[in-house]
Amino acid sequence: MLATPPPYPSTIVTSTNHPEPPQITIKPVDRRRILASLAATITPFFSPHYPHLNSDQFPHIPVSFLPVANARGLFQMPPVRLSNRYFLVRAGESEFESLGIINTNPVAKTSVDNGLSTIGKKQTVKAALRLKEMGACDNSCWIWPSITQRAYQAAEIIAAVNGVNRSNIVPEYSFLDARGLGAYEGKALQSVSEIYASDLVSPDIKPPPINDGTPNESVADVFVRVTQLMSILETQYSEDTVIIVSPDSDNLTILQAGLVGLDLRRHSELAFEPGEVRFFDPSSIPTYKQPASALYKCPNPPSCK
Structure with missing residues (x-):
């Protein structure tokens, strides 16, 4: 009877009286x-x-x-199409906003002081009721808030009013942070008009920097973040409803400008009030046009005119 060969690797001993170092044989x-x-x-x-x-x-x-x-391919702005329905919501007024102070430092985003003010809670309840009137969650929905205190509080209110399970709240840790306004941190809210004046010149102009950890983001910087967010949502879901809850207006205006192909310098024209709800209408996406190179034909190669 043939012996069963040993499993690989195997050890071969060359002599019983004078053993040599074992040799290992490994099958390719x-x-x-x-x-x-x-x-x-x-x-x-x-x-x-x-x-x-x-x-x-x-x-x-x-x-x-x-x-x-x-495969769906890479997401682009404006998109060729959207696979999901989207509702854009700005959280209600925060405690800092009630004091008329700019606060965008991500270090403080989970602070209680960054939560909804009394007025902000009422604004958010109205937003939740508005979503219910619009039937946003009639066939279930996903709520994507920033982890910023006021945005997450708004998401919980929206979920409670619309009968959405809390497991459908997906906190977003970075793509939906409030736009970092650099040296404007702690200044009066009215100072934002100076930033928007710079935005109109170029989407690449950043607010002056500051050394307290507050980022100074240009419109182009935020555009990268919200494009990445949409890429995740369009990949993760299909034929679903997604409610995006932002702590500020700029995330939403820059996102909407990108979706409809509006010049990013004009994003502030789409400003959201605290607690405002907006359904994104897919019909507002411009019709995709092939680039000239895709339309060019050569009737008699290699002689083309």
């Missing part, structure tokens, strides 16, 4: 087979059409016959 790894086996195992779990397939039930299905998940 067939990478292609390992990768094919791995792909065949995990691919079914990413398939929307064959969720019941698994490697135990169908061990001999070639990889080429297994379904492949569809």
